[in-house]
Amino acid sequence: MKLRTLEETDIYxxxxxxxxxxxxxxxxIAGGDYVVKDDSRIRASLKTLEYLINNECKIVVLTYVKRPDGKIVESLRTSPHAKSLSALLGKPVRKMDDxxxxxxxxxxxDLKAGEVVMLENVRFHPEEMIDDDKFAxxxxxxxxxxxxxxxxxAHRAHASTTGILRHLPNCAGFYLESEVAALSRLTSAPQKPFTIxxxxxxISDKIDAINNLYDVADAILVGGGVANVFMKAKGIDVGSSFVEDVFVDLVRKEKKDWVEYASKILARGDKVRVPVDLVVGDDxxxxxxxxxxxxxxxxxxxxxxxxLTSDAFSKTIKQSKTVFWNGPMGVFEDDRFAAGSGSIARAVEQVSGLTVIAGGDTxxxxxxYCDIGKITHLSLAGGATLEFLAGKKLPALEMLRKE
Incomplete structure (x- = not known):
């Protein structure tokens, strides 16, 4: 996918x-103030912002935060984000109230060259979610x-994504470019063996990616709730385990049976490998x-x-030249149920080829459990990453394509 890039654009x-x-x-935190839980996405933006500052740009930062449902929610203001960005950039970031x-x-x-202003959470306005053109x-x-x-x-068609792109010349930033470049290496002739x-x-937001990558993958190792669906599809009793089996889309008036979908993927061959043993809990x-x-x-x-599953999965991973990992193997927040995720992390760390880990929990x-610096690429997106790997068109990316 060729995008309009920052370095090709006149931004001076x-x-x-x-x-x-x-x-x-x-x-x-103590005292009542709010701070960002994780500044990874802010750090990922610094290369782009510093490039803009060095080119004497005046910068207006726009984002949404979570789901305030079109009304002001004090805990979802962008003030903590502005403070974090200011500290990382080493310069003031003026925070607006709207x-x-x-x-x-x-x-x-009033902005001067190199100055930065951050706007308020765009989702405080109901027009954002419906891609209202006047608002955009x-x-x-x-x-x-x-x-x-x-x-x-980028998979959202909202006023602050596709809407603003309709109204101004545009290009991709360095962070977005890095995501597309890394994920494209997974979908287009990945070095073999390729393990997912x-x-x-x-499973609902991941099964399309599994299906789309099936032909280019050599092994698809499943754990967590995703494995429960595939095990149920194989006729294995999963007891009281969480299984996302049927979804009814009231808007489109259709039912999606994930177990049936998993059965169809299993029928394609033997690439999907489910656990051979499990760690379980009662209460x-x-x-x-x-x-x-x-x-x-x-x-x-x-x-x-x-x-046994951890050992088998780890052996397969270590023999791979390309690895994509999304989703922990269990309830890793509880040390009693974290060994599986730990073993996967340590195995991925040892792969000498391309390694991509996606999603906040992962x-x-x-x-x-591992030295994150040894991982080739950390994809900081969730749904957008999975939709990209599923071969779906992301509305904002389509508008950033080079003609």
Whole structure:
């Protein structure tokens, strides 16, 4: 995929609307202030922002934060994000109380070269989610072009994604470029053997990626709730384990049976490998731990892959030249059920070829058990990464394509 790039774009002394990827949760600390939980996405934006500053741009930062449902939610303001960005850039970042309006217009008009202003959470306005064109145009006030680094939101057709791109010349930022480049290496002739590891609780946002990558993959190792669906599809009793089996889309008036979908993938061949043993618990609030063969007894739930599975999966991973990992193998937040994710992380760390770890929970698990600096690429997106790997068109990326 060829995109319009920052280095090819005339940005010198321009006023830039920087669409960031700062959809980051916050936490309250002593004294009542809020801080960002994880500054990884802000750090990932620094290369782009420093390039803009060095080119004497005036920078207007735009983002949304979580789901305030079109109204002001004090805990979802962008003030913590502005403070974090200011500290990392080593310069002031002026925080606005809205993303449109007279005060915002004046602040943009008053910007000097190299200065940065951050707008308020765009999702405080209901017009954002419906890609209201008038609202999108207002978001671009006073700006010459859009530099789009919001890869984690590129699968959304919202006012702050596709909307702003309709109204101004635009290009991709360095962070977005890095995501597309790394993920494209997985879909286009990856070096073999290529191993995919998929875990996490839900299969609904991952099964299309599994299906799309099936032909280029050599092995697909599944754990967590994803494995439960595939095991159920194979006729294995998963006891009281969480299984996302049927989804009813009330808008499209259709039913999706994930177990049936998994059965169709299994019928394609033997690339999908389910656990051969599991670590289970009985009371999910205060579980007793036990290691069992793959059949889960009634009243018990699979909470991690077992040691035999960990060893087998790790051996396959270490023999790979390309690895993609999304989703922990179990409830890794509880040390009793973290061994599987730990073994996967240590195995991925030892791969000498391309390694991509995607998603917040997976990256958190990897940081806990391996040297994250040895991983080729950390994909900071969730749904956008999986939709890209599923071969779906991401609306914002389509608008950034080089003609």
């Amino acid at each position: 002394q321009k006023t830039v609307l920087y669409r960031s990827a700062y959809d980051i949760g916050v936490k309250q 993303c449109i309006g007279d005060e915002v217009r004046k602040a943009i008009s 145009k207002e978001l671009t006030y006073g700006c010459d072009l859009v530099v789009f680094d919001g890869f984690p939101q 590891i998929i875990g996490g609780e839900k 999910l609030d205060n579980p007793h731990r036990a290691e069992i063969s793959v059949t889960v007894p009634a009243g018990w739930a699979a909470l991690d892959i077992g040691p 990256i958190e698990a990897a940081k806990k």
